[in-house]
Amino acid sequence: MNRKVRDKVRAGLADAAAAAGRHAISRLLRGVLPAVARAFPEAAEELRRIKRESVERLDELVQLAVGNLRRNGFEVYRARTNREAVEYALRVIPPGSLVVKSKSNAVKETDLLAALRARGVRVVETDMGDRICQLGDLPAGHPLGPAVHVPVAEVAALFARDTGREVPAEPEAVVAVAREALRETFLSADCGLSGANAVAADVGAVVLTENEGNIRNLVHLTRVHLIFAGIEKIVPTLEDAVRVCRAAALYGVAQPIGQYVTAVAGPPRAFLGDRPADRGQGPREVHVVLLEQGRREAVRRGFGASLYCINCGACLNVCPVYNEIGERYGYRYFGGIGVVHAALRYGLEAAVAGGLTLCLSCRRCVEFCPCRIPTPDYIVALRAEANRRRSLPRTRRLLLDRFLESNSRAVHRTARVVQGLLARPVPDGDGVEARFFSAGGRLLPRVAPRPGLDEAAGAAAGRGPRRRKVTYFLGCLNNRFFVDVARATVEVLGHLGAEVVVARPRHCCGYPALVDGDPAAARRLAQANLEVLADAGEAVVVDCPTCGTALRTYADLLAEDPARRQRAAELAGRVWHVAQFVLREVSQADLGELPLTAVWHQPCHLPEPGSELLLKIPGLKVETSVEWCCGFGGAFSLEYYELARTIGSRTADGYLATGARLLVTACPGCLAHLRDALRHKGAAGRVMHVSEILARSLSTGAARRAGPA
Amino acid sequence: MLEEIQAAPFLRERGVPVEHTGLADALLEALGRPGDHPRRPARRLTEEEIRQGLALLTGGGGVEEFRRRVRDLAARAACGVTGAEAVVARFGSLVNVESEGNWGVVSNLPPVHVAVVGIDQVVWDYDEALAVVRGVAACAWGARLGSYVSVVTGPSSTSDVAGRNVRGMHGPGTVHVILLDNGRRAALERGFGELLYCLRCGACLEVCPAYARLGRAFGGPYWGGRGVAAAALAEGPEGARRLGLEACLLDGRCREACPLGIDVPQALAHLRGQA
Numbered sequence: 001m002n003r004k005v006r007d008k009v010r011a012g013l014a015d016a017a018a019a020a021g022r023h024a025i026s027r028l029l030r031g032v033l034p035a036v037a038r039a040f041p042e043a044a045e046e047l048r049r050i051k052r053e054s055v056e057r058l059d060e061l062v063q064l065a066v067g068n069l070r071r072n073g074f075e076v077y078r079a080r081t082n083r084e085a086v087e088y089a090l091r092v093i094p095p096g097s098l099v100v101k102s103k104s105n106a107v108k109e110t111d112l113l114a115a116l117r118a119r120g121v122r123v124v125e126t127d128m129g130d131r132i133c134q135l136g137d138l139p140a141g142h143p144l145g146p147a148v149h150v151p152v153a154e155v156a157a158l159f160a161r162d163t164g165r166e167v168p169a170e171p172e173a174v175v176a177v178a179r180e181a182l183r184e185t186f187l188s189a190d191c192g193l194s195g196a197n198a199v200a201a202d203v204g205a206v207v208l209t210e211n212e213g214n215i216r217n218l219v220h221l222t223r224v225h226l227i228f229a230g231i232e233k234i235v236p237t238l239e240d241a242v243r244v245c246r247a248a249a250l251y252g253v254a255q256p257i258g259q260y261v262t263a264v265a266g267p268p269r270a271f272l273g274d275r276p277a278d279r280g281q282g283p284r285e286v287h288v289v290l291l292e293q294g295r296r297e298a299v300r301r302g303f304g305a306s307l308y309c310i311n312c313g314a315c316l317n318v319c320p321v322y323n324e325i326g327e328r329y330g331y332r333y334f335g336g337i338g339v340v341h342a343a344l345r346y347g348l349e350a351a352v353a354g355g356l357t358l359c360l361s362c363r364r365c366v367e368f369c370p371c372r373i374p375t376p377d378y379i380v381a382l383r384a385e386a387n388r389r390r391s392l393p394r395t396r397r398l399l400l401d402r403f404l405e406s407n408s409r410a411v412h413r414t415a416r417v418v419q420g421l422l423a424r425p426v427p428d429g430d431g432v433e434a435r436f437f438s439a440g441g442r443l444l445p446r447v448a449p450r451p452g453l454d455e456a457a458g459a460a461a462g463r464g465p466r467r468r469k470v471t472y473f474l475g476c477l478n479n480r481f482f483v484d485v486a487r488a489t490v491e492v493l494g495h496l497g498a499e500v501v502v503a504r505p506r507h508c509c510g511y512p513a514l515v516d517g518d519p520a521a522a523r524r525l526a527q528a529n530l531e532v533l534a535d536a537g538e539a540v541v542v543d544c545p546t547c548g549t550a551l552r553t554y555a556d557l558l559a560e561d562p563a564r565r566q567r568a569a570e571l572a573g574r575v576w577h578v579a580q581f582v583l584r585e586v587s588q589a590d591l592g593e594l595p596l597t598a599v600w601h602q603p604c605h606l607p608e609p610g611s612e613l614l615l616k617i618p619g620l621k622v623e624t625s626v627e628w629c630c631g632f633g634g635a636f637s638l639e640y641y642e643l644a645r646t647i648g649s650r651t652a653d654g655y656l657a658t659g660a661r662l663l664v665t666a667c668p669g670c671l672a673h674l675r676d677a678l679r680h681k682g683a684a685g686r687v688m689h690v691s692e693i694l695a696r697s698l699s700t701g702a703a704r705r706a707g708p709a
Numbered sequence: 710m711l712e713e714i715q716a717a718p719f720l721r722e723r724g725v726p727v728e729h730t731g732l733a734d735a736l737l738e739a740l741g742r743p744g745d746h747p748r749r750p751a752r753r754l755t756e757e758e759i760r761q762g763l764a765l766l767t768g769g770g771g772v773e774e775f776r777r778r779v780r781d782l783a784a785r786a787a788c789g790v791t792g793a794e795a796v797v798a799r800f801g802s803l804v805n806v807e808s809e810g811n812w813g814v815v816s817n818l819p820p821v822h823v824a825v826v827g828i829d830q831v832v833w834d835y836d837e838a839l840a841v842v843r844g845v846a847a848c849a850w851g852a853r854l855g856s857y858v859s860v861v862t863g864p865s866s867t868s869d870v871a872g873r874n875v876r877g878m879h880g881p882g883t884v885h886v887i888l889l890d891n892g893r894r895a896a897l898e899r900g901f902g903e904l905l906y907c908l909r910c911g912a913c914l915e916v917c918p919a920y921a922r923l924g925r926a927f928g929g930p931y932w933g934g935r936g937v938a939a940a941a942l943a944e945g946p947e948g949a950r951r952l953g954l955e956a957c958l959l960d961g962r963c964r965e966a967c968p969l970g971i972d973v974p975q976a977l978a979h980l981r982g983q984a
């Protein structure tokens with residue numbers, strides 16, 4: 001099964017032009033979205049309120065909506081499955097007819113279009129972007145700008161071929177020709193097929209939003225209008241429905257509202273005499289198919305928030321995986337949320353095929369989603385289920401079990417010996433490269449002669465008791481590989497006047513096990529680490545943000561065990577990344593001058609922007625760059641190295657463009673992966689952990705104070 | 710609103726052909742009769758009159774033929790002219806509610822859309838606009854909504870061709886909004902602000918004895934007693950007298966019927982005093 005995913009990833013990486021187009025749109029939207037979202041802070045809040053209420057009252061609202069829709073003259077069909085929905089649609093749309101269609105996710109969810117084609121029905125897409133893709137038989141580049149990456153000359157040629165007219169290669173000219181051609185299609189169409197942005201239960205109306213006006217044409221010019229809507233689109237009121245449309249425009253294309261919002265409340269009627277006479281300017285029949293497929297299941301199984309999704313695509317703009325491989329990540333619906341929908345609507349196998357193993361857990365999507373849908377958490381839960389059912393390969397877990405989860409010296413020695421046999425040191429980088437099946441010449445960090453735990457304990461020894469005690473929790477990567485970082489962290493904490501106690505966990509933090517869908521193992525590790533940190537003092541400092549994230553999730557992991565959960569919750573409040581801790585504790589006077597130019601890489605799991613700390617170091621100039629994931633993702637980069645490297649390569653390009661000679665980050669995973677990425681660009685050896693640069697600044701500061709005045 | 714400014718006769722006088730797209734308006738025009746209700750202008754027509762009107766209008770093709778003709782006209786027309794129920798100030802949107810669908814067709818098919826709205830129709834946000842919409846639907850059609858609510862926020866556009874924003878994709882590339890004062894500010898300044906609450910629902914006309922006697926002569930294009938007051942503010946005492954300032958019986962039946970409780974007789978009494 002996962003071979004198929006690897007093939008998809010390979011195909012996605014091969015289509016560099018499409019990726020470039022996607023990145024261009026995403027970058028544009030990432031640039032403008034935060035400001036627009038800040039300008040209307042109530043939009044996301046209200047959306048969440050509406051969606052929460054709608055899912056909570058799902059059954060009641062479905063009843064209410066169906067009643068009111070019928071009263072308004074709609075034909076309403078409740079489809080339990082996609083199959084039923086398609087069968088109903090085939091009864092409404094006669095064979096051989098002409099159908100005008102606007103964007104619809106619910107339609108995409110079914111096999112309707114193939115079924116219609118098989119019956120000689122001609123379906124014409126009327127959204128300009130979709131029409132271009134349809135004419136050119138091109139895959140959609142981005143859900144909100146499917147054809148933006150297609151050059152205008154090519155688009156002009158497509159419409160020239162379609163209309164038999166000459167079309168100048170100018171956007172205005174192309175639009176004029178397309179308008180006219182599609183207008184004729186609208187006027188002669190038999191049926192209109194659309195989705196719905198929302199269904200207002202209180203008034204029985206289907207509400208749609210758009211910029212082009214094709215939906216309005218569809219709504220007014222067709223004889224029969226068929227609407228596909230998932231039951232999760234039902235919201236309590238018309239006012240709520242308009243808010244949903246607003247949020248879709250705001251988070252989709254950074255517009256305060258779409259050019260058009262249209263509420264359809266049944267077939268139109270002209271009034272003559274004292275009664276509605278007949279049909280007005282619109283269809284004779286309006287059918288609404290309410291699709292249930294998997295929705296109730298989602299609520300029942302604890303994935304209710306996945307139904308909040310308004311398909312705005314904000315999550316896609318920030319997803320490192322989606323931006324590289326496009327619609328190949330997901331299943332009918334794009335990206336991580338698409339994988340979640342796939343699991344709940346088509347089953348786990350579909351989710352695995354859609355890329356259940358591809359999510360990096362970078363959490364960018366959660367941050368940008370107006371509904372705050374916890375997509376990566378859902379993916380992790382689904383991985384656990386897939387593992388239980390053995391639908392995921394076991395290789396990752398074996399590796400993690402044997403290697404990462406044990407901190408014993410024996411394992412460390414073995415690892416060093418094995419690495420010595422399998423890999424050779426590289427001349428131009430701090431690390432080794434595999435000797436045999438060289439994974440694309442990947443630069444791997446070298447297993448250190450002595451474990452970081454021993455090095456750190458050595459560095460901490462002999463400092464004597466101080467007033468304050470800080471516990472240093474050292475993660476696997478710094479224990480195995482980056483022992484310099486471990487020493488530097490101890491040194492930094494020492495400069496702050498703390499007694500440093502190096503915790504001696506026998507295992508890793510549990511994060512790899514957790515995200516790989518092995519909650520039992522993660523729980524085991526959480527329990528053990530909770531014991532190790534039993535009397536940790538006022539602060540537990542980590543120098544790996546992922547370890548920090550893991551320590552903070554112990555309370556959730558141990559939710560079944562009240563006593564432990566309580567202790568874990570207390571622990572969570574005392575966990576600090578060294579960068580955060582120093583920012584809070586350091587006085588400006590302690591920092592010595594470092595006349596350097598650096599660029600900061602923000603690790604995905606660091607709770608606050610770390611660049612603030614760097615800015616405090618006198619003499620250090622900090623360049624800004626695009627914020628993007630390094631692509632490491634732990635086991636992700638073992639399984640999908642090419643993809644991980646492409647992501648890292650984009651990040652590295654951003655940093656190199658700043659001209660800074662030094663890259664500073666706060667995560668050993670980023671450190672390893674960015675060293676690899678930069679080495680491939682001939683810029684080896686420029687990445688430092690924030691502890692290392694802080695240690696230098698603090699010791700310069702200390703020397704200055706101790707030196708002659 | 711278009712009636713208030715007499716848009717159709719004005720344009721026709723200048724050689725611009727104008728066609729009505731609402732079935733009732735078109736029918737009444739074909740019969741040479743004025744409408745007697747702002748929302749359902751043809752409600753009093755008998756079956757026979759309707760048959761006769763349709764024959765005149767469509768040459769026997771009936772309602773279906775009228776529908777076809779309107780969409781073909783709209784598809785060819787240079788410009789669509791409409792009113793709207795509300796303007797949302799915060800976002801710059803027109804909001805309309807209708808039962809027939811011709812507003813949607815007229816505001817989407819031609820390359821230019823001109824909307825005429827009174828400044829009294831401007832509200833702050835969408836919730837207020839939807840409250841107006843709900844009020845109109847309840848009064849006009851006794852329905853929760855009508856068939857279509859349309860929110861229009863500028864011209865149609867697309868960025869799908871090479872990322873450049875181009876106007877006039879499927880809908881109009883140009884939308885003009887004419888904000889009409891015509892005595893509204895004067896109403897506010899002279900203490901008749903309550904008159905501006907009017908939804909043009911027509912409930913007051915159903916109970917008004919003066920309107921029953923005089924019909925459209927009472928209030929003219931401004932409709933009924935409230936219209937007489939509006940005329941006084943827009944055109945001065947002369948206009949108001951011409952449209953029946955003295956005809957009102959001041960019995961307050963309209964105030965009872967009005968969903969907003971507008972006190973038209975009190976306003977008229979004051980205006981009589983000032984005239």
Ligand code: SF4
Pocket residue numbers: 315318319320321322335336337358359360361362363364365366375376
């Ligand atoms: S967590 Fe990151 S990789 Fe996973 S779906 Fe979200 S944005 Fe994509």
Ligand code: SF4
Pocket residue numbers: 251308309310311312313314315316337368369370371372373
């Ligand atoms: S999951 Fe993605 S598409 Fe869905 S609402 Fe959130 S950001 Fe939008």
Ligand code: SF4
Pocket residue numbers: 906907908909910911912913914935963966967968969970971
């Ligand atoms: S005055 Fe009142 S009853 Fe008369 S039309 Fe206006 S809102 Fe309706």
